[in-house]
Amino acid sequence: MPGTSGNGAVTRSTLRQQIADALRDEVLAGRLQPGQEFTVKEIADQYGVSATPVREALVDLSAQGLLEALQHRGFRVREYSFADFRGLVEARSLVIDGMFHALDRGRGGPPHVQDPDDPYTAAALAGVRRRGEEAQRAACAGDLTVLIGYDLRFWRELSSLFGNPYLVDFLHRLRVQSWVCAVQHLRRVTDLRGLLWAGHTELIDALSRRDTDAARCIIAGHNTHALALIERLATG
Template identity: 85%
Template sequence: MPGTPGNGAVTRSTLRQQIADALRDEVLAGRLQPGQEFTVKEIAEQYGVSATPVREALVDLSAQGLLEADQHRGFHVREYSVTDFRSLVEARSLVIDGMFHALGRGQGAVGQDPGDPRTAAALAGVRRRGEEAQRAARCGDLTVLIGYDLRFWRELSALFGNTYLVDFLHRLRVQSWVCTVQRLRRLTDLRGRLWAGHTELVDALVLRDMERARAVIAECNAHALSLVEELAND
């Protein structure tokens, strides 16, 4: 049938994404440790699938900076250094500052009319993600925090109307979390150790208070750098 090849391609593409998502979650949860090695065959057997979508998923994750390929041997989880983390924070800061500049020029849904009912509803949704992220941070629930934090930033950045920016910032946030998780998982109690200023940022953007928004981002970055550097020295 004419539609069969296309359907097969879609199925494989979907499976590839599902495997990539599952492995990324394993890295973020700390169940795949820095430097841990594995092969395409091992992952394919673990998930009960063929080697092709697994290989494609692993290549995707390598391109995203979460894995590294070992020539003729397989892959291993990338281990991020403190220097890597500083560079990630700098990169995501530049992207976010670009978003704020766009807001100041009236670009994106937030910049054009933050009072529009659809924009207001979207911002309210982002704020709810922020509330959940803050709740998880205060409880020290790292897994829940990461999930809501990533959704928070993806939905917030989407309001600025640039899909390339959304994807790039999401990738930087994931890499930042992987680097942080590799250190935070050693702690038994994270209550009071995690940043929880998401709603402050949304409130500042709603008010178009860019000075306050930048201050919130600066606080977030300083907190993250201080924590990672502290744990790296333990």
């Protein structure tokens, strides 16, 4: 029956996304190491599901750059070099700078983004700031897992204010890839307190004032810090 078929498709699609999210979290947590190989059957057995949604989830993660498909052998967690990380930082910076240019031109997406005093904008920025506060606390505490979660939510919610879903998805993908590259080095550090960037609230305060010059300086400092830290860990 059509209704049954539709429900089945929705269920499979939801399961596919759940598996993709779970595997992405495994990579970000360092439980799936760069270069580690596995098959569709191994993942299906691990989660107790059929092979089809697992295969679809792994293909999705391959398209996002987190995995590599191995012909007739399954999949492998992608290994990123420092050059890859530098390229990802540059790419995400260009996207973020485009967001700031939109603010400079006074057309940052939906009308409410143009007026920081608008109640909707104020409420949305307050929500993003709360994510930033949590990310900042996690960074200061050296809690990498919590930091990654809140950092990704922070940037997704901030970019969504510009009303362009393609921008939101692209920036999110770049930031996930950046974290995948960084965690292979950061997870080896015993104590990360004082080493992780914690400028989320400072950035939101600058954007709330529509001070894009200050925001650009904050992002430049963020990039310089990240590149120096990962280069030091990668070569050390």
